[in-house]
Amino acid sequence: MINRQLKLARRPESRVSLDDFSYEESQPPPVEDGAVLARTLFLSVDPTNRVWMKDVPQYMPPVALGEVMRAGGLAEVVDSRLDGFAPGDLVFGMTGWQDYALLRPGGALGLAKVPTGLDVAPERFLGICGPNGVTAYAGMVEVAGVGEGDTAVVTAAAGSVGSAAGQIAKLRGARVVGVAGGSDKVRMLVERYGFDAAVDYRADDFAEQLRATTREGIDVLFENVGGAVMETAIARMNARGRIALSGMISIYEGRGSTRYDWASIMAKRLKVQGFNLIDCEKLWPKAVGQLVEWLRAGRIVADETIVDGLDRAPEALNLLFDGANHGKMLVRVA
Template identity: 45%
Template sequence: MIDFNEEIAAMTETINRSIVLARRPHGAPTAADFRLQQSAVPAPQEGQVLLRTLYLSLDPYMRGRMSDAPSYAAPVALGAPMVGATVCRVEASRHPGFAVGELVLAFSGWQDYAVADGAGLQKLAGLAQPSSALGVLGMPGFTAYMGLLDIGQPKPGETVVVAAASGAVGSVVGQVAKIKGCRVVGIAGGAEKCRYVVEELGFDACIDHRSADFAQQLAAACDEGIDVYFENVGGAVFDAVLPLLNARARVPVCGMIADYNATELPPGPDRLRLLTRTVLTKRIKMQGFIIFDDYGDRNGEFFAQMSAWVAEGKIKFREDIVDGLQNAPQAFIGLLEGKNFGKLVIRVGDA
C-alpha cells in the first residue's frame, strides 16, 4: 500500500489553476468576465479523494449560472471557479471506496484539481472514450433521451423537428426519433452542419436557420406539419416552428439559447398571445424540464439503453475538443455563438 504522503510527494504538479467568475456579464460574456488564478493543489482529508481533471464539459446552461437572477440553481459566486461536469482521475485517495487511478464523473468545475468526499462521484469503467460521459452518455444525452421519449412521446410516422441538430443534445434527439420510426427534420447553422446531420446522423432533412428563406424552407420540409418539436434554441427558430405545429403536438423545452445573452425584450410584435392561442386551439403540450431535478432517478435506465445504442452503432456522436484549460473562456463564448461542431469538451489533462 502506498502511503498517502508518498502519493502527494510523487505528484509533479503543485499548482492548481482555476478559471473563476471575475464579474457578471451584461449581455454576451467576454474574456474580461473570467480570470485565471493559481493556488496550491488542495490536500484531501480523511474520507476524501483528490481529483485531477482530464476533461471539462462546456454547456449553454453555464451562461445562466453566471447571472444572479432568480433561477433553478444558485449562481456562481464572484471569485469562485466556474461550474461544470468533469471526467477526472483519482490522483490520491483517503476514501475506502476509491482507488488511485480510477476515472470518475464529477462536477468539479473549471480547474485542474479538486477534492471530493465521494458523494455524487460516478465511476467510469470500461468506456472506450471517457469524454463521452460528458456528452452522449452524460447530461446532454440524458436530456435528449428523457425529453424526447417522456415528454415528446414520438410515434412511428410522426414528424419530429429539433433545433441545434448537430449539437450534443439535438443530434441525439434526432437519432433516437429515427430509432422510434419518425421522420426527422433538423435545424442547424451552416451548410456543413446540415450535411453532417443528414449524411452522417441519418436525419431526413436539415434546414439552415441562417438562410434568408429559412421559414419557407422549414414549412416545405414539414408539409404535413410538426408533431414533436424539441426546443433548445427559441428566438426566430421557434417563431418559424409555431405555425407548423399540428394539433396535439408536444414541445419539450430544455433550453432557450437564443435569449441567454438578452438584456431586453426582443424587437418586433408581442408573440405571447399568438403562442397562448396556439397552445389552446391546437391543444399543444409544452413542458419545460431540468434533467436531474425531474429525471435523476432514471439515469440508470438511460445509461443502459444509450450505451447499447452507441455500441450497436445506432447512435453516433461527434466531439469538438479544445486543448487547455486556459482556452475554456473563449471556447465557451464561441459555444453561445454556435461556433462549436458537436459536443464541446476542454481537454485539461492527459488521460
C-alpha cells in the same frame, strides 16, 4: 501539485472574456472523509455555463463572484476517502474550471464513476453517454414520448444534445427534421446523423423551408433555441403536439427574447414541458445503458470539438454560442 483556477470576477453582459475571470494558483484542497480529490482531464462546455454566470433566478444558484466557475468535468482520482473509489479511477463530477476538485456523490450532477471495459472513450461520458445524451433521451422518450409515425423537429440539431435527440427519435420510428445554422451543418444532419431532412435557420426563406419539410405538420418539437426559431416551429405544430423545452440558447447572452403565443398553444392543446438534467437522476442508469448499447452497435454516432487549455474555456464557450462546434464541445485541461 499546483491548482490553477478561473474564478468569476464579474458578470458578462454578452460575450464571455477571460477578463471576466480572475486567475489564481494554489495547492489542491486536502481530501476529506466521504470525498475524492480528482485531477480534471476534460471540461464539459454547455450553454448552461453561460446561465450560471447570471445573477437571475434559475434551477441552480448562480455562480457567486469570487467562486470557481462551475462546470462538469471528467477527472482522475488522485486521493480518496470514499468507499468504492481509488486513485486512478475516472469519474464525472462538478470539477469547475480548475485543475483539482474535491468531489462528493449526490444528485444527478454529483460524483459518478466512469464505466470501464465498454470500448467507449472516457470523454464520451461527458457527451453522448453522459449529460447531453441523457438530456436528449429524457426529452424525446420521457417528456415527448416520440414514436412511430411522428414528425419530430429538433432545433440546434448539430449540437451534442440536438444530434442525439434526432437520432433517438429516428430509432423510435419518427420522421426527423433538424434545424441548424449553415449549409455544412444542414448537410451533416442528413448525411452523418441520418435525419430525414434539415433546414437552415439563417436562410431568408427559413419558414418556407420548414413548411416544405413538415407538410404534415409537427408532432414533437425538441426545443433548444427559443426566439424566432421556436415561434416558427410552434406555428407548424399539430393539435396535441408535444414540446420538450430543453434550452433557450438564443437568449442566454442577453441578445434576444422570446414571445409566447399562448393563444396558439391553447388552441392546439399543446403539451409544453421544460425539463433539466437535475430531474434525471433516476433515469440516468437506464438512459446511459441504452445510449452505450446504441453507440457500440453503430446505431448512433457522435462527435466532439476539443479546445486545448484551461485558459481557453471562455473562448470555447463563445465558440459554442457561435455554432462553431460539431457535436460536444470540450476543453482538454490535463
